Structures are given as C-alpha cells and as structure tokens.
Amino acid sequence: MSSTQSTANNNLHKLGLFAITWPIFIEQLSHILPGMIDIFMISHLGDAAAAGVSVANQIVVFFIVLFSFIGLGCSVVITHYLGANDKVGAERVASNAIGINICLGALISVLTLFFSNQMLDLLHLPAQLLPYAQPFLALMGGTLFLEAINIVFASILRAHGHTREVMLIALGMNLANIALNCILIFGFFGLTPLGVVGAALSTVISRFLACLAYLALVKHLIQLPLKWNALWLFSRSNIAKILHIGIPSAGENLCWWTSFMVITYFIAQMGADQMATFTYAMQLSMIMMMLSISIGIGTEIMIGHLVGAGELDLAYRQLLRSLKVGIALTVVMTIAVVIAAKPLLSLFSQKPEIIEAGASLLLVSLILEPGRTFNLVVINSLRATGDARFPLYAGIVSMWGIAVVLAWLFGLHWGWGLIGVWSAFAIDEWVRGLLMYRRWKSRAWEKYAHATRAGLQQA
Numbered sequence: 001m002s003s004t005q006s007t008a009n010n011n012l013h014k015l016g017l018f019a020i021t022w023p024i025f026i027e028q029l030s031h032i033l034p035g036m037i038d039i040f041m042i043s044h045l046g047d048a049a050a051a052g053v054s055v056a057n058q059i060v061v062f063f064i065v066l067f068s069f070i071g072l073g074c075s076v077v078i079t080h081y082l083g084a085n086d087k088v089g090a091e092r093v094a095s096n097a098i099g100i101n102i103c104l105g106a107l108i109s110v111l112t113l114f115f116s117n118q119m120l121d122l123l124h125l126p127a128q129l130l131p132y133a134q135p136f137l138a139l140m141g142g143t144l145f146l147e148a149i150n151i152v153f154a155s156i157l158r159a160h161g162h163t164r165e166v167m168l169i170a171l172g173m174n175l176a177n178i179a180l181n182c183i184l185i186f187g188f189f190g191l192t193p194l195g196v197v198g199a200a201l202s203t204v205i206s207r208f209l210a211c212l213a214y215l216a217l218v219k220h221l222i223q224l225p226l227k228w229n230a231l232w233l234f235s236r237s238n239i240a241k242i243l244h245i246g247i248p249s250a251g252e253n254l255c256w257w258t259s260f261m262v263i264t265y266f267i268a269q270m271g272a273d274q275m276a277t278f279t280y281a282m283q284l285s286m287i288m289m290m291l292s293i294s295i296g297i298g299t300e301i302m303i304g305h306l307v308g309a310g311e312l313d314l315a316y317r318q319l320l321r322s323l324k325v326g327i328a329l330t331v332v333m334t335i336a337v338v339i340a341a342k343p344l345l346s347l348f349s350q351k352p353e354i355i356e357a358g359a360s361l362l363l364v365s366l367i368l369e370p371g372r373t374f375n376l377v378v379i380n381s382l383r384a385t386g387d388a389r390f391p392l393y394a395g396i397v398s399m400w401g402i403a404v405v406l407a408w409l410f411g412l413h414w415g416w417g418l419i420g421v422w423s424a425f426a427i428d429e430w431v432r433g434l435l436m437y438r439r440w441k442s443r444a445w446e447k448y449a450h451a452t453r454a455g456l457q458q459a
Contacts (some may be wrong), residue, residue, distance in 0.1 A: 146208055284344055287337065
C-alpha cells in the first residue's frame with residue numbers, strides 16, 4: 001500500500017463515525033420527510049386521504065428500493081477503488097451506475113404511469129381510499145426516473161466522503177417541498193387547491209431541482225466526466241462488481257418491502273381506522289429507523305475504504321464500535337419518541353382512538369428498534385466487505401417465515417390487531433439482528449474481503 005493511500009485511509013478513519021454519520025442522518029431523514037410532510041398536510045383533508053396516499057407511497061418506495069440496488073452496489077465498489085487509490089476505476093464504476101439507473105428509472109416510470117390502478121388493486125385497497133391513492137401514484141410513479149438518478153448521484157458523492165453536500169441538497173429539496181405543498185395542496189396565493197395531486201406535484205418539482213443540484217456537485221466536487229456517450233460504455237467487469245453487491249443488497253431490501261406490503265394487506269382488512277393508525281405510527285417509526293440507517297451507511301463507507309486498503313482488523317473493530325453507538329442512540333431516540341407519542345400523533349389525527357392505538361404501537365418500539373439497529377448496522381458492514389448474500393438468505397427466511405406468518409397469526413387469526421403486527425416486526429428484527437451479529441463475530445466475511453481485494457488488483 002502506497003503512503004498516499006495509507007494517509008487517505010487514516011484520515012478517513014480519524015474523521016470519525018460521528019463526522020461522517022450526522023450529515024447522512026439529516027440526509028436520510030430528509031428522504032422520508034417529503035412523505036411525512038405529505039401525510040401530515042393531507043391528513044387535514046381527512047384520515048381516508050392520508051391512508052390512501054400512504055398505501056400509494058408504499059408502491060413508490062418499493063420502486064425506490066429497486067433503484068437503490070445500483071446505488072448500493074456502486075457505492076461499495078467505489079469505496080473499494082478509492083481505498084486502493086484507483087480514481088480512474090472509481091470513475092468508470094460511477095459512469096456505468098448512472099447509465100443503468102437512467103434506463104431502469106425510465107422503464108419503471110412508464111409502467112407505473114400506465115398501470116397505477118392495477119398496482120393498487122394488488123393491495124386490495126379499500127374503495128373509499130382509491131380516489132386519493134390513484135392520482136397520487138400515477139404522478140409520483142410516472143416521474144420516478146428523477147429519483148433513480150438522484151439515488152445514484154447521492155451514492156457516488158457519499159462514497160467520496162461528501163456527505164455534508166448530499167445532506168444540504170436533501171434539506172433544500174425538503175424546504176422546496178414544504179413550500180410547494182402549502183401552495184399546491186391548499187391553494188395559497190389564490191391558486192386552485194389540488195389536494196393529493198398537489199402533494200405529488202410538489203415532490204416531483206423538488207426532486208427535479210435536487211437532480212440539477214446533484215449534477216452540478218458531481219461535476220464540481222469529484223470532476224466526474226459526465227459525457228453522454230460515456231454513460232453507455234458499459235463494462236462487464238464493473239457491472240458484475242456492482243451487481244455482486246447490489247443485487248443481494250436490493251434483494252434483501254425488496255424482500256422487506258414485499259413482506260411489508262403483504263402485512264399492509266392484512267392491516268387493510270382490519271378497517272380504515274386501523275390503516276390510518278398504522279400509517280401515522282409508521283411515520284414516527286421511520287424517524288427512529290433513519291438513525292440506524294445513517295450509522296449503517298457511515299460505517300459502510302469507513303469499512304469499504306478499510307477493506308480496499310486491506311485493513312481487516314480495523315474494519316472488524318469499527319463495526320463493534322458503531323454497533324455500540326447505534327444501539328445507545330436508538331434507545332435514547334426511541335424513548336424520546338414514545339414520551340412525545342400522543343402530542344406527535346395528534347398532529348396527524350384528532351380521533352382519540354387513533355392517537356391511543358398509535359401510542360401503544362410506539363411503546364412496543366422500545367423492543368423493536370434496538371433489534372432493527374443490529375440489522376441495519378451489521379448488514380451494511382457485511383455488504384462493505386463483499387459478504388452480501390448471507391443477509392439476503394437470512395432475510396428471506398425471517399421476513400417471510402417470521403414477520404409475515406406472525407403478523408397474520410397475531411394480528412388477524414388471534415385478533416390482536418396492530419399490536420400483534422408490531423410484535424411480529426419486533427421478533428423478526430431481533431432474530432435477524434442476532435444472526436447478523438453472529439456472522440460478523442465469526443469473521444466469515446474475511447474471505448469475501450480478500451476476494452474483493454484480489455479483484456481490485458486484477459482490474
């Protein structure tokens with residue numbers, strides 16, 4: 001390893017988890033804020049409108065997760081190249097990733113635009129929610145190519161350590177979304193109120209502005225040569241590296257979302273009020289989840305660089321430190337949300353039964369969220385070493401064999417309702433979390449890290 005390479009990786013390691021992670025947390029929080037803001041503002045149109053948009057948004061998020069497999073893969077591969085001090089290799093991977101997501105985003109946008117009704121029918125959406133869900137999904141889904149491009153740009157910037165810049169773009173996008181929501185949903189300044197269509201338009205416009213900002217930063221900060229022809233010069237070797245990490249990673253995420261959508265179908269059978277309660281509780285739960293996701297991504301960046309530099313012992317210890325920090329912060333944040341649950345839920349609904357039920361769900365999160373932290377932090381670290389398949393296989397078994405089965409058993413069959421569903425989530429997260437932790441402690445991932453290093457040297 002050259003002295004320049006060693007210095008670069010030492011500087012990254014000295015930068016610390018907090019310095020890398022806090023901008024990622026703000027950025028990740030900003031990703032969910034458009035949905036939360038939409039739900040909050042639309043809830044003033046009625047609980048049915050909020051529940052309908054929430055279900056439609058699940059389909060949108062499902063496709064966003066699908067796009068993320070290229071972002072996940074390219075981010076890890078880029079950190080490996082940068083750790084090995086190969087900037088040209090990192091640029092080639094970035095260009096290929098952008099080209100792939102442009103194609104994938106365009107395809108999904110067209111399908112969602114023309115088949116939004118059929119997608120909602122698959123979830124057996126209650127008839128009274130369809131007038132709110134369908135127009136929202138058609139407009140949001142029809143412009144998903146913007147989010148596909150944004151995801152890969154953000155991944156490239158984060159892999160290069162520019163987490164603060166990504167955070168600023170995300171914040172700017174949310175400020176634009178809030179302002180446009182006020183104008184378009186409720187018809188400020190004399191405009192015609194557009195309701196749920198206005199919420200969708202606000203998000204689309206803010207995503208477009210974010211895309212322009214990402215484009216400028218990628219060209220300015222990392223001098224990526226974004227030539228149109230270069231985006232389509234696909235390298236089989238680079239794509240294979242991206243997919244080796246990206247497909248299992250996205251498969252694990254898609255597995256979670258598909259199981260989550262099946263569980264949402266169970267909840268839809270419980271009635272509109274239960275669907276609204278679940279919708280509002282999930283908005284607050286996502287805040288807690290974002291903290292763990294952020295620590296996981298920050299740790300992934302650090303470990304990816306360390307793997308590229310061959311520092312496996314440092315990588316091993318970094319995960320253990322990150323996990324301790326993640327669990328401690330998650331517990332503190334969950335306690336804060338539980339204490340403030342009723343006032344927060346009252347921002348979404350005025351129905352006492354919805355507020356009481358939502359607060360009870362969030363109380364179970366005191367058990368749920370630490371288990372989720374195990375998953376989100378350790379899985380990202382395993383992915384950074386190249387060990388991406390184990391989380392996928394464990395996830396398939398646990399999400400479908402535990403979360404879905406127990407959600408049906410507890411929630412519907414035994415009649416526990418939403419508490420049963422939330423309990424099923426908690427059991428699934430703890431089982432997978434402990435499995436991931438055992439995998440890391442066994443150091444079985446080191447053989448994948450050595451293979452990754454060998455692949456970089458051959459490229």
